[in-house]
Amino acid sequence: xxxxxxxxxxxxxxxxxxxxxxxxxxxxxxxxxxxxxxxxxxxxxxxxxxxxxxxxxxxxxxxxxxxxxxxxxxxxxxxxxxxxxxxxxxxxxxxxxxxxxxxxxxxxxxxxxxxxxxxxxxxxxxxxxxxxxxxxxxxxxxxxxxxxxxxxxxxxxxxxxxxxxxxxxxxxxxxxxxxxxxxxxxxxxxxxxxxxxxxxxxxxxxxxxxxxxxxxxxxxxxxxxxxxxxxxx
Numbered sequence: 650x651x652x653x654x655x656x657x658x659x660x661x662x663x664x665x666x667x668x669x670x671x672x673x674x675x676x677x678x679x680x681x682x683x684x685x686x687x688x689x690x691x692x693x694x695x696x697x698x699x700x701x702x703x704x705x706x707x708x709x710x711x712x713x714x715x716x717x718x719x720x721x722x723x724x725x726x727x728x729x730x731x732x733x734x735x736x737x738x739x740x741x742x743x744x745x746x747x748x749x750x751x752x753x754x755x756x757x758x759x760x761x762x763x764x765x766x767x768x769x770x771x772x773x774x775x776x777x778x779x780x781x782x783x784x785x786x787x788x789x790x791x792x793x794x795x796x797x798x799x800x801x802x803x804x805x806x807x808x809x810x811x812x813x814x815x816x817x818x819x820x821x822x823x824x825x826x827x828x829x830x831x832x833x834x835x836x837x838x839x840x841x842x843x844x845x846x847x848x849x850x851x852x853x854x855x856x857x858x859x860x861x862x863x864x865x866x867x868x869x870x871x872x873x874x875x876x877x878x879x880x881x882x
């Protein structure tokens with residue numbers, strides 16, 4: 650009888666010990682799994698593309714832009730982005746021809762935008778969602794430094810400024826997607842970024858003209874379509 654009680658007690662202790670060990674192992678593994686699934690928080694990017702001016706100078710022409718950026722991926726659905734761009738805006742006829750509208754703007758811009766990724770709210774990150782979750786829309790504020798060369802026009806109605814340099818604010822409104830293409834052994838990722846941005850300028854001088862006509866009630870604007878590579882770490 651004593652042997653039976655001893656065997657039952659030993660079996661009970663062994664079962665309890667095994668259960669505790671399994672529970673401890675499981676609790677130790679769970680943080681590792683969640684850490685592995687967590688996305689890196691920081692990003693650096695390099696991009697380039699085309700600019701499209703929407704100013705008083707016609708016809709509108711296509712320019713170029715190149716830039717670098719940095720971002721903080723606060724959550725899967727909210728990112729903060731800093732962007733520095735060097736670009737060129739063109740419109741009208743060639744420069745150094747008087748009495749015809751034409752302008753070239755060699756600009757530098759710095760913008761901060763908040764990007765909202767609606768599909769990032771969905772926790773499923775497999776299959777197509779792995780790529781679609783990178784779709785975003787954003788808005789922010791920026792500073793535009795202009796260096797404009799424009800043809801002079803005698804008539805005051807055109808508000809010709811000639812060569813003009815100045816700084817103004819702008820409001821960038823954008824949409825795009827970050828597409829993951831590779832994951833490194835460190836957990837860092839390589840992404841491809843496609844972005845379309847509308848820049849609403851708080852100035853009517855980025856083309857070198859401020860027409861003095863009733864129809865001219867809007868400030869200048871320009872858009873940019875870029876593609877880039879993002880290192881997310």
